[in-house]
Each structure stands twice: as C-alpha cells, then as structure tokens.
Amino acid sequence: MFDELPLISVIVPVYNVEKYLRECVESILAQSYSNIEVLLVDDGSTDESASLCDLLDREHIQVSSFHKENAGPSSARNFGIQRARGEWVSFIDADDYISPIYLETLYEAATSLGCCLSCVSGGNDFLDGDQCTLINGENIGVEPTAYSSSDFMRKMLYQEVTTGAQWRLYHRNLLGEAPFPEDIIIGEDLACMYKIVFRSQRVALVDCKRLYAYRHRLESLIRQDFRPSKAKSVLKVATRLYEDVTWMWPDLVTAAASRCFSICRTVYAQIPFGKNATEESRHYRSELWDVLSQHRKTVLFDGHARRRERLAAAIACLGEGPFTFFCRACRMTGLMQ
Numbered sequence: 001m002f003d004e005l006p007l008i009s010v011i012v013p014v015y016n017v018e019k020y021l022r023e024c025v026e027s028i029l030a031q032s033y034s035n036i037e038v039l040l041v042d043d044g045s046t047d048e049s050a051s052l053c054d055l056l057d058r059e060h061i062q063v064s065s066f067h068k069e070n071a072g073p074s075s076a077r078n079f080g081i082q083r084a085r086g087e088w089v090s091f092i093d094a095d096d097y098i099s100p101i102y103l104e105t106l107y108e109a110a111t112s113l114g115c116c117l118s119c120v121s122g123g124n125d126f127l128d129g130d131q132c133t134l135i136n137g138e139n140i141g142v143e144p145t146a147y148s149s150s151d152f153m154r155k156m157l158y159q160e161v162t163t164g165a166q167w168r169l170y171h172r173n174l175l176g177e178a179p180f181p182e183d184i185i186i187g188e189d190l191a192c193m194y195k196i197v198f199r200s201q202r203v204a205l206v207d208c209k210r211l212y213a214y215r216h217r218l219e220s221l222i223r224q225d226f227r228p229s230k231a232k233s234v235l236k237v238a239t240r241l242y243e244d245v246t247w248m249w250p251d252l253v254t255a256a257a258s259r260c261f262s263i264c265r266t267v268y269a270q271i272p273f274g275k276n277a278t279e280e281s282r283h284y285r286s287e288l289w290d291v292l293s294q295h296r297k298t299v300l301f302d303g304h305a306r307r308r309e310r311l312a313a314a315i316a317c318l319g320e321g322p323f324t325f326f327c328r329a330c331r332m333t334g335l336m337q
Contacts, residue, residue: 001231008103008169009086012094013076017047019087020095020215025056025063029096032138033104037246039080040094044070048095074180074188074224077165081175083144089175091166096123097165099134106169109204116171117196118144118204122162131211142208150249152203157245157255158304159207159262166301167212174199186230187237187263194241198248226270231284234267238291258305263293265312269327274292292316292323 010028014021023041028038031219040063042051050067057065068079076093090106092098099105102120110118126132147155155161165180177190197203236319238260245256268288269283315326 005035005107006087008033008090008107009039009080010090010092010103011034011041011080011084012037012092013041013043013080014045014094014228015043015070015073015076016045016047016049016054016335017094018045018052021049021052022056024092024094024097025060025099027100028092029060029062030055030100030239031098031267032101032109035189036062036103037084037086039083040065041076041080042067043072043076044068048149056333071182072185072188074184075182077180078178078182081179082177084172087172089172090168093166093214094312095215095217096166097132097134097213100136101138101140102211104148105206105208105211106204108179110169110171112145113144113202113204115146115200115202115204116174117167117202118206119161120208120209120211121160121167121205122164122209122337123167123212123319124209124326125214126214127228132215133210134292135208135210138166138187140143140206140208140211141209144204145205147203149197149201149203152205153191153197153245154252154255155205155248156193156197156268157259157260159306160193163193165189170196173209184233184237188233188253189293190241190259190263191237194248195295216218226267226272226281228280228284230267230270231288234263234312235259235284235287235291249310254298254302256303257298258309261292261295261299261310261313262306264288265309268292269331273328289323 012024025038040056042050042053053065056063066083081089090103106118124132124134156163174196179196181191184191214277240261242256245252271285296313296316299309302316316323
C-alpha cells in the first residue's frame with residue numbers, strides 16, 4: 001500500500017554519534033510507511049561514524065551515505081536536501097530514534113488536513129543512558145489539528161511547541177535548496193522555521209510527544225560554555241526574528257519579544273564575569289543586555305509568556321547587576337535552562 005504513496009526522504013546529519021547511529025537508522029527503516037529513502041550526511045566526523053554510515057549503506061538498499069567537511073548541522077541538512085529525491089522530507093537527529101508509526105502519522109495528518117507541513121509538538125525527552133518507550137501501536141489517541149500559520153507561530157514563539165527542524169514532515173516545495181542558515185550555531189532552526197511556517201499558510205499538529213525519542217547529551221552545544229560565536233548567533237537571530245515577525249504577523253510582536261528575550265537570556269547566562277571576563281565577552285554581554293532591556297517590560301506584562309521568562313524579565317527590570325546574579329544562580333542550580 002505505502003509503496004504507491006509519495007517517497008519520503010529522511011535526512012540524518014551525522015557527527016560523532018557512532019554509539020547511537022545504528023539505533024536511529026533501524027528505527028527509520030522500521031517505519032510502517034515504507035516508501036522512504038534515508039540520507040546519512042557525515043559532517044566530517046572524527047570517530048567511526050563515517051565508516052558506520054558506509055556500512056549501513058551497504059546493508060540497506062534504502063540507505064545512502066554521503067561525506068562532507070565539517071560545517072555544522074545546518075550545512076548537513078542543506079546538503080541532504082539538495083540530494084533528496086522525495087516529495088516529502090523529514091529530519092531526524094542521529095542520536096534520537098522514532099516510533100514505527102512516526103512518518104505515517106505525520107503524512108496522514110498533512111494529507112488529511114490539506115497541509116504541506118505537519119509536526120508533533122516535540123520529542124519525548126530522556127537522558128543519555130536511560131530508556132525511552134515510544135508508541136508502537138496504530139492508535140495514538142490524538143487527532144491532528146490544523147492551525148493557520150499565525151496561530152501555529154504564536155505557539156512556537158511561546159514555546160508551546162518546539163522550533164526544532166526535526167519533529168516535522170515538510171513538502172519538498174516548502175524548503176527550497178538551502179533553508180538552514182549556515183553562519184548560525186545556536187537558534188538556526190528558529191531562524192528558518194518561522195519563514196517555512198509563513199510559507200506553509202496552514203500547519204497540521206499532532207499533539208503527541210511519544211512518537212519521537214529526544215536524547216539529551218551533556219556535550220550538546222547549548223550546554224557548553226560561552227563562545228563569542230554563540231552570542232553572535234543569538235543576536236542575529238533575535239534581531240531578524242523580531243523585524244520579520246513585525247511585518248509577517250504584526251499581531252505577534254509581543255510573542256516575538258518573549259522568544260527573543262528567552263534565547264538571549266540563555267546565552268547571557270553563560271558569559272563569564274569578574275576576573276574571568278575578557279574584553280570580548282564584556283562586549284557581547286553589553287549587546288545581549290541591550291536586547292534584553294528592549295524586551296523586558298513587554299515580557300513582564302505579557303500574560304501569555306512562560307512564567308520563567310516573566311520572572312527573568314522582572315529581575316531584569318531591577319537592573320543588570322541583579323539580573324546577572326540571577327542568571328548565574330540559575331545556571332549553577334540547573335534552573336531556567
């Protein structure tokens with residue numbers, strides 16, 4: 001039955017994930033929607049991931065292995081898009097895995113509701129080393145819902161649904177050739193996803209997280225220490241997002257302020273201060289503080305904003321000193337991440 005349906009291209013960016021890659025690929029090959037191709041894009045791995053990609057290519061006719069110089073996940077996704085043959089495209093992180101009905105569920109949601117983009121609300125989070133049980137049966141107990149691009153974007157900006165590039169099924173025409181910005185290392189999904197949502201006009205949402213197992217690893221980029229490139233990225237994303245939402249969805253400007261505040265706060269909290277601060281880190285602290293100051297009152301009085309952001313905004317209204325102390329305390333205790 002499913003062999004008569006359109007081909008879905010599943011793109012998997014691969015970088016130093018030899019421990020997880022086989023589990024990921026096997027979960028994709030076990031899909032009830034069988035008319036798929038799997039593109040493994042090795043992004044210059046330094047472990048045995050590249051060899052494993054080639055081995056999986058030899059073992060499975062649906063799997064193709066590609067290799068490129070390291071340039072980050074956005075570059076790997078763009079590389080995969082340019083080689084994908086499917087009418088529909090999905091992205092899976094190489095250290096995650098999916099339910100056997102994941103692609104079928106997203107495809108049926110999109111086609112039944114007449115949408116060219118379908119999503120789950122996020123992944124089922126689990127810590128590396130733990131087990132994550134996903135839905136294996138046909139009935140997930142949730143009916144898909146169609147949202148206008150404006151209504152779905154509101155949910156994204158308030159982080160009620162994820163902004164990640166994974167957790168979605170895209171009609172190929174939505175993506176173009178290189179939708180993911182390759183000069184941004186944090187917030188790259190947010191930087192392009194709102195543009196894709198704008199083009200889609202309608203989005204199908206399956207409000208179920210037990211279709212995608214999302215692994216949290218301590219070495220993930222967002223958990224690493226501060227680097228100037230992280231500040232550059234979030235400043236660029238926050239500025240462009242706020243400007244674009246202002247003309248795309250004027251009624252969502254307040255929601256955009258909440259998202260800009262959140263992403264800048266996360267990196268601001270990582271910047272060293274005192275004797276550990278450099279001139280460069282002080283420069284980016286100042287630039288991030290300018291953005292936080294711009295949006296703090298809007299977030300504070302926004303009843304739709306997450307409570308953690310409103311609390312942070314209230315502290316920010318007291319000044320940079322109290323806000324810095326607050327961010328450091330939260331980072332040390334693991335709160336507000």
